[in-house]
Amino acid sequence: MPELPEVQTMVDDLNAVGLPGKIITKAHVYWERTIASLSVNDFKGQVQGRIIKRLYRRAKYLVFELDAGWHLIVHLRMTGRFELNARLGSRGNHVHVILQLGDLGYLMFHDTRKFGRFYLTLSPCCLLGKLGPEPLGKRFSAGVLGERLAGRRRWIKPLLLDQHFVAGLGNIYADEALWRAGIHPMRIAESLTQTEIKALHRAVRYVLRQGLRNGGTTLGRGQSNFQSLRHRRGSNAPKLKVFRRTGLPCPRCRQPIERMVLGQRSTHYCSVCQPVT
DNA sequence: AAGAATGTTACATG
DNA sequence: ACATGTAACATTCT
Numbered sequence: 001m002p003e004l005p006e007v008q009t010m011v012d013d014l015n016a017v018g019l020p021g022k023i024i025t026k027a028h029v030y031w032e033r034t035i036a037s038l039s040v041n042d043f044k045g046q047v048q049g050r051i052i053k054r055l056y057r058r059a060k061y062l063v064f065e066l067d068a069g070w071h072l073i074v075h076l077r078m079t080g081r082f083e084l085n086a087r088l089g090s091r092g093n094h095v096h097v098i099l100q101l102g103d104l105g106y107l108m109f110h111d112t113r114k115f116g117r118f119y120l121t122l123s124p125c126c127l128l129g130k131l132g133p134e135p136l137g138k139r140f141s142a143g144v145l146g147e148r149l150a151g152r153r154r155w156i157k158p159l160l161l162d163q164h165f166v167a168g169l170g171n172i173y174a175d176e177a178l179w180r181a182g183i184h185p186m187r188i189a190e191s192l193t194q195t196e197i198k199a200l201h202r203a204v205r206y207v208l209r210q211g212l213r214n215g216g217t218t219l220g221r222g223q224s225n226f227q228s229l230r231h232r233r234g235s236n237a238p239k240l241k242v243f244r245r246t247g248l249p250c251p252r253c254r255q256p257i258e259r260m261v262l263g264q265r266s267t268h269y270c271s272v273c274q275p276v277t
Numbered sequence: 278a279a280g281a282a283t284g285t286t287a288c289a290t291g
Numbered sequence: 292a293c294a295t296g297t298a299a300c301a302t303t304c305t
Contacts, residue, residue, distance in 0.1 A: 003283065033300085060284080077284050079302080094302090113301050115284065154294065163285085170283055217283075222304055226283070243283090264296080266281075 004168030005211030013229040031096035059167035080116030142201040157185035158263040242268040
């Protein structure tokens with residue numbers, strides 16, 4: 001579910017409620033495979049009593065920087081999210097990890113599909129080191145994008161989804177950015193012209209910033225959809241131009257939006273605004 | 278009621 | 292090394 005704007009929204013909301021400075025007083029684990037890097041016992045032993053020094057986002061990871069060099073790195077995958085509850089109460093159906101944070105309450109990791117992962121490590125670089133540039137960072141210029149595209153013969157959309165190429169884009173924002181830039185998802189990366197590279201660079205940043213501004217994209221009403229803390233839903237869905245809009249008119253030219261599967265991912269585009277050649 | 282779903286990765290094949 | 296496809300993870304939603 002969550003891409004850069006959704007993860008950043010989650011991080012911002014956790015910071016806003018005062019997570020930094022809190023101590024993880026106790027950890028409960030109800031689905032062992034959520035803890036990816038250590039045994040559940042070692043995880044509890046190492047995480048309990050640690051202070052959360054700061055929380056930030058890298059790519060689609062939430063990074064909890066703890067004391068003594070430890071980092072708790074969480075990937076929400078498709079349906080992960082955090083809830084903050086005052087009391088332990090009756091644990092919801094899909095809550096797989098609970099971190100007790102002193103007087104702040106209980107940070108509950110809710111994840112219907114159970115794909116989300118917690119990595120507790122002293123070497124955050126192992127996970128974060130090989131990721132591509134942050135698309136909203138200073139280092140990600142049109143020039144850098146061009147350099148990274150050079151010599152690549154893959155289709156542009158799967159390349160945009162590759163976190164080693166650029167970090168944080170997912171299926172929604174990749175489709176939206178390509179539509180905005182007028183680039184067909186199957187264009188060969190190295191064939192993009194300078195004009196197209198600039199347009200794509202602008203489009204990527206535009207759609208991500210827009211998503212951020214709206215607190216993320218929430219589709220539908222089910223519990224598997226994105227919610228930030230306190231069940232806050234994102235309001236970016238009405239801004240989407242092509243994603244899950246198959247058959248509806250392109251906002252630019254009224255041609256019905258088409259859908260195809262690329263690299264096993266549903267892909268939405270306008271065949272008029274995004275010609276193959 | 279079958280198919281799809283906002284993500285990643287291991288493995289196989291070319 | 293690069294590129295591409297498939298299956299797997301597990302459950303819910305349409």
